[in-house]
Amino acid sequence: MKLNRRDFIQRxxxxxxxxxxxxxxxxxxxxxxxxxxxALCNEILQDFSWPEQCEIIxxxxxxxxxxxxxxxxxxxxxxxxxxxxxxxxxxxxNAGIVCAGLHWLxxxxxxxxxxxxxxxxxxxxxxAYLDQLIDFCGDLGGEVMVFGSPGQxxxxxxxxVSEATDYFADxxxxxxxxxxxxxxxxxxxxxxxxxxxxxxxxxxxxxxxxKIGHPAISSMFDFHNTLDETEPWTDxxxxxxxxxxxxxxxxxxxxxxxxxxxxxxxxxVFETLxxxxxxxxxxxxxxxxxxxxxxxxEESMKTFIEIEKRx
Numbered sequence: 001m002k003l004n005r006r007d008f009i010q011r012x013x014x015x016x017x018x019x020x021x022x023x024x025x026x027x028x029x030x031x032x033x034x035x036x037x038x039a040l041c042n043e044i045l046q047d048f049s050w051p052e053q054c055e056i057i058x059x060x061x062x063x064x065x066x067x068x069x070x071x072x073x074x075x076x077x078x079x080x081x082x083x084x085x086x087x088x089x090x091x092x093x094n095a096g097i098v099c100a101g102l103h104w105l106x107x108x109x110x111x112x113x114x115x116x117x118x119x120x121x122x123x124x125x126x127x128a129y130l131d132q133l134i135d136f137c138g139d140l141g142g143e144v145m146v147f148g149s150p151g152q153x154x155x156x157x158x159x160x161v162s163e164a165t166d167y168f169a170d171x172x173x174x175x176x177x178x179x180x181x182x183x184x185x186x187x188x189x190x191x192x193x194x195x196x197x198x199x200x201x202x203x204x205x206x207x208x209x210x211k212i213g214h215p216a217i218s219s220m221f222d223f224h225n226t227l228d229e230t231e232p233w234t235d236x237x238x239x240x241x242x243x244x245x246x247x248x249x250x251x252x253x254x255x256x257x258x259x260x261x262x263x264x265x266x267x268x269v270f271e272t273l274x275x276x277x278x279x280x281x282x283x284x285x286x287x288x289x290x291x292x293x294x295x296x297x298e299e300s301m302k303t304f305i306e307i308e309k310r311x
Contacts, residue, residue: 034304034305034308035270035274035308035311036270036273036274036278036282036304036308037063037064037279037280037281037282038061038062038063038064038281038282038283038284038301038304039062039063039064039065039066039100039281039282039283039284040057040060040062040064040065040066040283040284040297040300041065041066041068041103041248041283041284041285041286042057042065042066042067042068042071043068043070043071043104044284044286044289044293044296044297045057045293045294045297046068046071046293047293048293050072050088050091051091051094051095053065054091054092054094054095054097055095056293056294056297057095057097057297058095058096058097059095060297060298060301061301061305062097062297062301063097063098063100064097064098064099064100064281064283065092065097065098065099065100066099066100066101066102066103066146066281066283066285067099067101067102067103067137067140067142068102068103068104068107069102069104069105069133069136070104070107070108070109073109074109075109075110076109076110076129076132077132077133077136078132080136082139085136085139085140086139088140089139089140089141092140092141098141099137099140099141099142099143100142100143100144100246100281100283101137101142101143101144101145101146101184101246101281102133102136102137102142102144102145102146103145103146103148103285104146104148104149105130105133105145105146105147105148105149106126106129106149106151106152106153107149107151107152110129113125113126113129113152114126114152114153114156115127115130115149115152115153115167115168115171116152116153116154116155116156116159116164116165116167116168116171116198117156117157117159117167118156118157118158118159118163118167119157123167123171126152126171127171127174127175130171130175131175131178133145134175134178134179134182134184134186135182137182137184138182138183138184142184143183143184143185143280143281144184144185144186144187144220144245144246144280144281145179145184145185145186145187146187146189146220146246146248147172147186147187147188147189148189148191150191150195150196151196153168153196153198153199154196154197154198155197155198161197161198164197164198165198165199165204165208168188168198168199168208169208169211169212172186172188172208172212172217173212173214173217176212176214176216176217177214177216179216179217180214180215180216184216185215185216185217185218185245186216186217186218187218187219187220187245187246188205188208188209188217188218188219188220189205189219189220189222189225189248190202190204190205190219190222190225190228191225192225192226192227192228193227193228194227195225200228201228201229202219202221202229202236202239202240202243203240205219205243206219206240206243209243218243218245219240219243219244219245220244220245220246220247220248221233221236221237221240221244221246221247221248222247222248222285223248223249223250223251223252223266223269224248224250224251224252224254224285225248227252233265233268233269234268234269234271234272237269237272237273237276238272238276241276244278245280246280246281246283247273247278247280247281247282247283248283248284248285249266249282249283249284249285249304250284250285250286250287251263251286253288254286254287254288255286255287255288256284256286256288256291256296256299256300256303257300257303258299258303259299259302259303259306262303262306262307262310266307267307267310267311270307270308270311271311274311282304284296284297284300284304286300
């Protein structure tokens with residue numbers, strides 16, 4: 001495991017102090033005074049130990065962490081024992097945050113998984129690992145599991161897009177009851193065709209949700225993954241709101257949104273979410289880590305506060 005790659009840093013009462021960001025006073029352990037609750041995707045901080053990640057996220061003012069399990073393991077989540085999972089929960093609690101859920105579900109390790117392959121044995125193995133992830137998420141107290149993982153869900157082995165989509169739906173249906181038992185919702189993330197050829201729009205994602213017809217299967221909205229959408233973002237959110245159980249935020253090029261460069265078209269989306277009384281997670285996910293994980297964490301929270309001031 002990579003949980004102890006760096007020495008455990010001492011926590012202090014300062015981690016629970018009140019932050020003043022953008023003129024708005026916030027308790028870093030919760031969302032008091034804010035419209036939305038915010039999480040950070042932990043791969044941004046993967047060079048830090050898990051306790052350090054929690055401390056940085058909590059001190060910056062986030063309410064939760066969204067976990068990419070590949071950042072914590074060498075072979076798979078089975079490495080993380082029950083005691084270690086309990087310690088991870090304690091680390092989050094000590095930092096004043098909770099687990100929002102999981103994402104990057106099939107990004108290796110483990111290697112070689114594929115959810116829409118015609119290879120029945122490999123598909124069975126991949127579904128079994130999703131079951132393990134459900135238990136890992138449940139043990140951490142997570143609410144959602146975002147199924148993106150484009151490299152593990154596209155067409156392969158000569159199958160058509162329709163066949164791959166059916167495999168996708170069938171696999172999710174097989175784990176739906178387990179997810180419900182663990183109080184988790186698995187979210188189908190639509191991705192652009194440049195990433196995968198299976199589920200490229202919210203309409204396609206919701207079609208699978210409706211086909212499965214299970215309360216533990218739904219969808220979400222990611223600004224970065226809307227390249228193939230033809231409707232305005234606010235219209236998409238209104239149209240599919242009942243199936244939008246999570247939000248991912250980043251610039252369209254995968255970079256963080258800075259306080260002095262907030263895209264104008266992002267503001268109406270947050271206004272729409274506010275007007276619809278959205279109470280689920282808004283989670284920061286970026287692909288460009290070059291500014292440094294700690295800076296991205298702190299700057300992005302300042303940006304969220306600035307967005308709220310403009311609503």
